[in-house]
Amino acid sequence: MASITIKTEDDIKGMRVAGRLAAEVLDYIAPHVKPGITTGELDRLCHEYMTNVQGTIPAPLNYCPPGYTPYPKAICTSVNDVVCHGIPGDKALKNGDVVNIDITVIKDGYHGDTSRMFFVGEPSILAKRLTDITYECMWLGISKIKPGAHLGDIGYVIQQHAEKAGYSVVREFCGHGIGKVFHEEPQVLHYGRPGTLEKLVAGMIFTVEPMINAGKRDIREMGDGWTIKTKDRSLSAQWEHTVLVTETGYEVLTVSPGMPLPPAFIQQSADSSPVTA
Numbered sequence: 388m389a390s391i392t393i394k395t396e397d398d399i400k401g402m403r404v405a406g407r408l409a410a411e412v413l414d415y416i417a418p419h420v421k422p423g424i425t426t427g428e429l430d431r432l433c434h435e436y437m438t439n440v441q442g443t444i445p446a447p448l449n450y451c452p453p454g455y456t457p458y459p460k461a462i463c464t465s466v467n468d469v470v471c472h473g474i475p476g477d478k479a480l481k482n483g484d485v486v487n488i489d490i491t492v493i494k495d496g497y498h499g500d501t502s503r504m505f506f507v508g509e510p511s512i513l514a515k516r517l518t519d520i521t522y523e524c525m526w527l528g529i530s531k532i533k534p535g536a537h538l539g540d541i542g543y544v545i546q547q548h549a550e551k552a553g554y555s556v557v558r559e560f561c562g563h564g565i566g567k568v569f570h571e572e573p574q575v576l577h578y579g580r581p582g583t584l585e586k587l588v589a590g591m592i593f594t595v596e597p598m599i600n601a602g603k604r605d606i607r608e609m610g611d612g613w614t615i616k617t618k619d620r621s622l623s624a625q626w627e628h629t630v631l632v633t634e635t636g637y638e639v640l641t642v643s644p645g646m647p648l649p650p651a652f653i654q655q656s657a658d659s660s661p662v663t664a
């Protein structure tokens with residue numbers, strides 16, 4: 388098993404900044420997600436905000452993992468049956484669409500990676516429920532994070548919650564370690580068994596980013612080499628946070644003033660903010 392980096396205090400400081408900046412791009416773009424706007428325009432707005440306002444670098448632009456062609460845009464916009472890695476283009480969003488916007492920024496060499504779902508106008512009952520269940524899946528997974536827990540504990544609760552609702556978990560893509568490198572060890576599967584896989588240690592940083600399909604879990608890749616859709620054309624939803632393992636639990640790094648509140652089942656107390664445990 389390849390090794391998982393343990394972040395230094397300096398790394399953690401850098402990752403807090405990068406995480407907050409990534410989340411703030413989502414706050415910035417939220418009011419623009421309206422019927423009639425194209426995903427290409429959302430990309431242009433985010434790209435300009437990152438470059439000109441934040442002084443961050445969009446990590447996706449020209450990102451080229453082995454076997455891929457360079458990613459052509461600054462953000463990912465995954466609409467309706469697109470599971471992930473949707474490339475922004477000139478198609479306009481319309482009332483009832485659901486779109487995941489996935490932002491990864493680089494600041495001072497550190498990566499912050501987060502995504503949220505947005506409703507374009509009024510969502511269908513299915514789209515709303517799938518989005519809510521997926522949000523709960525992400526937070527259930529995050530809630531398991533503490534030293535001594537196993538990666539399989541995270542995958543297990545996500546899979547249980549999704550499947551109990553009648554939905555399915557995408558297997559081909561997973562969360563990932565992150566830091567000075569965009570995608571590093573470990574792989575964070577969104578399915579699995581409690582007590583299996585790597586044991587968590589304080590100082591690890593990784594993403595939790597479940598992709599949940601309303602129908603079957605099977606996917607297909609589009610001819611552009613990036614866009615992933617559900618094979619059965621069912622809706623797919625995803626949420627993502629970047630999370631630090633602390634001595635006592637976790638700290639969500641991709642936080643901002645406009646982020647949605649965690650679900651009520653996430654314990655909150657006077658001396659613990661909603662994003663740490």
Ligand code: MF3
Nearest residue numbers: 447450458463472489491500
């Ligand atoms: N942000 C995605 C993730 O959560 C990765 C996108 S890679 C890209 O891991 F090249 F498509 F942007």
Ligand code: CO
Nearest residue numbers: 500594596627
């Ligand atoms: Co990610």
Ligand code: CO
Nearest residue numbers: 489500501627
């Ligand atoms: Co992401």
